[in-house]
Amino acid sequence: MSFLQKTDPDVYGAVQSELGRQRDQLEMIASENFTSLAVMEAMGSVFTNKYAEGYPGRRYYGGCEFADQVEQLARDRAKILFGAERANVQPHSGSSANITAYLALCKPGDRIMGLSLSHGGHLTHGHKVNFSGSLFEAHHYEVDRETERINYDALRKQAMEVRPQLLVGGSSAYPRAWDFEAMGAIARELEIPLLVDMAHFAGLVAAGIHPDPVPHATAVTTTTHKTLRGPRGGLILSGAETGKLINKWNFPGTQGGPFVHVIAAKAVCFLEAQGDAYKKDQHQTVANAKALGAALVERGLRLVSGGTDTHLILVDVTPRKMTGKEAEEILESVGITVNKNTIPFDAESPFVTSGIRIGTPALTTRGMREEQMVEIADIIDRALAAGADGEDLPGLRKRSQALAANFPLYPELA
Numbered sequence: 265m266s267f268l269q270k271t272d273p274d275v276y277g278a279v280q281s282e283l284g285r286q287r288d289q290l291e292m293i294a295s296e297n298f299t300s301l302a303v304m305e306a307m308g309s310v311f312t313n314k315y316a317e318g319y320p321g322r323r324y325y326g327g328c329e330f331a332d333q334v335e336q337l338a339r340d341r342a343k344i345l346f347g348a349e350r351a352n353v354q355p356h357s358g359s360s361a362n363i364t365a366y367l368a369l370c371k372p373g374d375r376i377m378g379l380s381l382s383h384g385g386h387l388t389h390g391h392k393v394n395f396s397g398s399l400f401e402a403h404h405y406e407v408d409r410e411t412e413r414i415n416y417d418a419l420r421k422q423a424m425e426v427r428p429q430l431l432v433g434g435s436s437a438y439p440r441a442w443d444f445e446a447m448g449a450i451a452r453e454l455e456i457p458l459l460v461d462m463a464h465f466a467g468l469v470a471a472g473i474h475p476d477p478v479p480h481a482t483a484v485t486t487t488t489h490k491t492l493r494g495p496r497g498g499l500i501l502s503g504a505e506t507g508k509l510i511n512k513w514n515f516p517g518t519q520g521g522p523f524v525h526v527i528a529a530k531a532v533c534f535l536e537a538q539g540d541a542y543k544k545d546q547h548q549t550v551a552n553a554k555a556l557g558a559a560l561v562e563r564g565l566r567l568v569s570g571g572t573d574t575h576l577i578l579v580d581v582t583p584r585k586m587t588g589k590e591a592e593e594i595l596e597s598v599g600i601t602v603n604k605n606t607i608p609f610d611a612e613s614p615f616v617t618s619g620i621r622i623g624t625p626a627l628t629t630r631g632m633r634e635e636q637m638v639e640i641a642d643i644i645d646r647a648l649a650a651g652a653d654g655e656d657l658p659g660l661r662k663r664s665q666a667l668a669a670n671f672p673l674y675p676e677l678a
């Protein structure tokens with residue numbers, strides 16, 4: 265980064281510090297991952313200079329032949345990867361993809377019904393502080409108090425009462441596999457569209473590990489930067505008819521010029537995701553989450569829903585007489601980055617919480633396996649037992665740093 269270093273030492277310094285942080289910490293935020301260097305090269309390319317409002321072959325600017333080429337590649341690869349009829353690769357983010365999908369599938373003022381944020385849903389699924397809760401009349405379903413899983417019979421019953429005009433599935437902090445067949449049946453019975461937001465588990469869907477929403481949903485939105493392991497961005501999949509509305513509501517409906525450099529990077533990601541190495545990594549990600557969860561349970565912690573089918577676990581830290589906020593801070597001090605998270609029926613506020621969410625995608629990308637997950641569970645257990653001023657913390661930090669050093673980030677650069 266010699267040009268950046270020369271022009272702007274301050275920004276260069278921040279980039280270097282961030283690289284050091286990513287290299288030395290154990291990154292266990294469930295929504296994060298490490299893209300390939302090929303993805304980053306595409307993202308840092310001259311396509312950042314290009315305006316390309318419209319779609320391939322139908323642009324509002326000249327000079328778009330190569331922008332057309334990468335967007336067409338991205339669309340075709342996304343369609344192959346997920347078996348969808350149409351793909352819109354322009355949304356700048358997962359939230360932008362959802363804004364577009366909502367406006368394509370229903371009208372402001374309509375009733376929507378999604379999983380409650382405090383039970384694992386996302387802000388864009390109708391939370392009152394979000395556009396989705398202010399533009400639409402939002403209703404929420406929750407997980408079952410006993411099983412901490414979605415009960416699809418109860419969901420159906422609630423949907424029959426609420427009569428939403430759009431049913432929304434998908435989650436950010438729900439460790440279990442979704443039953444999209446059941447959701448599709450409910451939507452069909454109500455004669456309403458089903459929107460599935462697979463932002464968190466899209467990589468697992470691509471690898472055939474998580475149930476596939478595409479055959480059951482009217483539209484499927486996702487981010488491209490979580491388990492999928494591409495650049496930061498969004499994607500919308502649908503059938504041909506819905507695809508027309510999605511395209512219209514993306515541009516000119518809600519966005520201006522697409523980020524062609526990011527679209528180029530999405531194309532690279534969708535190519536990588538078709539390979540065997542990628543599929544193996546996604547399988548390992550889930551195996552790692554299961555191993556980590558089992559090792560934490562052995563050490564006396566409680567997992568919401570008793571386990572996981574995905575890349576993340578939700579740990580109830582109340583058996584340790586602490587809050588999620590305290591646990592997050594203690595783990596950060598020993599070099600493990602996680603986030604506090606509400607657990608279903610949480611007694612604490614969303615800023616304090618009773619849980620932490622831990623994900624394995626990023627460390628799996630670095631090459632870690634079940635053995636390392638058991639080591640990490642041990643560090644987590646001992647750190648939480650030591651408490652904020654525990655004298656064991658420096659030693660535990662050394663153990664996490666040793667792990668990070670043994671699994672280098674971007675070894676190609678070394």
Ligand SMILES: *Cc1c(COP(=O)(O)O)cnc(C)c1O
Nearest residue numbers: 357358359386435436461463464
């Ligand atoms: C992360 C996430 C989003 C939002 O993605 P951004 O790119 O951060 O806007 C939307 N829905 C779900 C379910 C998510 O997990």
